[in-house]
Amino acid sequence: MHSFFTRINNVSALLSSCTMALLAAITIASLLQEAIFPPQINGQISMKPVKVFNAKTPRQRRKQEMGFLNFNMTADLTPLFTWNTKQLFLSLEAEYENAQGVNNSIVLWDRIVRRPEDARVNVVGAKNKYAFKEIGGKGFSKGAAGTASYALKYNLMPYVGMLRYGEAARLSDVSFDVREEL
Amino acid sequence: MFTEELKAFRRLGFRHVLLQVLNFASVIASGLMIWKGLGLITNTESPIVVVLSGSMEPAFYRGDLLFLTNPPHERYHTGDITVYKIPGADIPIVHRVMETHDVSSPVKISGLDLKVPGEQLILTKGDNNHIDDIELYQGLDWLERKHIVGKVRGFLPYVGYVTIAMNDFPQLKYALLGILGLLALIQRE
Numbered sequence: 001m002h003s004f005f006t007r008i009n010n011v012s013a014l015l016s017s018c019t020m021a022l023l024a025a026i027t028i029a030s031l032l033q034e035a036i037f038p039p040q041i042n043g044q045i046s047m048k049p050v051k052v053f054n055a056k057t058p059r060q061r062r063k064q065e066m067g068f069l070n071f072n073m074t075a076d077l078t079p080l081f082t083w084n085t086k087q088l089f090l091s092l093e094a095e096y097e098n099a100q101g102v103n104n105s106i107v108l109w110d111r112i113v114r115r116p117e118d119a120r121v122n123v124v125g126a127k128n129k130y131a132f133k134e135i136g137g138k139g140f141s142k143g144a145a146g147t148a149s150y151a152l153k154y155n156l157m158p159y160v161g162m163l164r165y166g167e168a169a170r171l172s173d174v175s176f177d178v179r180e181e182l
Numbered sequence: 183m184f185t186e187e188l189k190a191f192r193r194l195g196f197r198h199v200l201l202q203v204l205n206f207a208s209v210i211a212s213g214l215m216i217w218k219g220l221g222l223i224t225n226t227e228s229p230i231v232v233v234l235s236g237s238m239e240p241a242f243y244r245g246d247l248l249f250l251t252n253p254p255h256e257r258y259h260t261g262d263i264t265v266y267k268i269p270g271a272d273i274p275i276v277h278r279v280m281e282t283h284d285v286s287s288p289v290k291i292s293g294l295d296l297k298v299p300g301e302q303l304i305l306t307k308g309d310n311n312h313i314d315d316i317e318l319y320q321g322l323d324w325l326e327r328k329h330i331v332g333k334v335r336g337f338l339p340y341v342g343y344v345t346i347a348m349n350d351f352p353q354l355k356y357a358l359l360g361i362l363g364l365l366a367l368i369q370r371e
Contacts, residue, residue, distance in 0.1 A: 101287040
């Protein structure tokens with residue numbers, strides 16, 4: 001009854017059940033907090049028509065039409081930083097439907113926010129981090145529909161629990177300004 | 183050293199040994215049933231995976247445990263963290279979706295078969311990498327739905343480090359299995 005093995009057995013069983021119960025309690029508490037006090041996020045994006053001209057990334061062989069953004073963005077994301085928030089992943093995405101009926105969603109800029117002090121996003125004159133190419137191969141002028149929407153989305157990663165997604169700002173009907181090569 | 187246990191075995195008889203083996207087997211069988219049942223509910227072949235590389239830091243470190251689901255008719259969105267496997271490579275890769283292209287009417291994309299409505303083309307990238315995953319795709323230009331094992335829903339930190347340690351130090355795995363087997367056989371309760 002009081003042998004070494006049974007003591008270890010009982011202690012480790014208690015330890016693992018308590019740890020699992022604690023993790024489950026943290027997850028449920030976070031879910032309830034989000035349901036009862038949903039965070040209100042407001043943000044603004046502004047940009048001029050997206051410039052499109054022939055360019056090439058270092059990994060490509062031929063030039064093709066690519067879009068170049070120049071945008072300003074502000075958002076206050078501090079309500080998202082709770083006791084269970086490890087980091088926020090922000091991404092600016094372009095959404096548009098091209099003439100072939102393909103719905104495209106492309107992440108053009110992203111940022112990782114790890115501290116609540118950095119949660120006030122204020123970006124001026126930023127450019128896209130990733131190449132903005134049209135999948136159809138016909139380019140923006142002949143392949144894409146007239147306008148695209150740009151949305152700032154966030155992904156909240158907790159210390160323990162479920163991942164959460166949301167949208168902080170949206171700008172619709174931004175057109176493409178196709179230029180000849182310089 | 184084992185004379186006491188051997189005497190106990192001879193006293194209890196061969197039937198007792200069989201009962202112990204049966205106990206052992208039923209524990210293993212119920213564990214397997216729970217694992218496979220979880221896989222059926224979440225519609226993915228491995229509902230719980232361990233993060234193997236540091237390409238998603240600082241979100242996920244090596245040894246974190248991830249819970250996946252793979253709803254059959256739900257489309258994947260940009261920003262989702264997915265686990266995918268390239269045919270020809272056996273390791274699952276945990277990266278975030280950067281681009282999705284959803285087909286709404288049949289269209290021919292260069293290099294692929296005709297795409298019908300409901301299909302998606304996906305491009306991924308690890309948070310800690312500077313460039314997207316094209317080089318990891320082994321010749322493919324896009325990922326499709328069939329390559330994706332599941333989408334990450336929740337996670338537990340550090341819990342999976344045991345499996346990484348066992349992979350890196352196989353002696354640890356054998357030692358652990360040996361000790362468990364020995365304990366199962368010599369315990370009488």
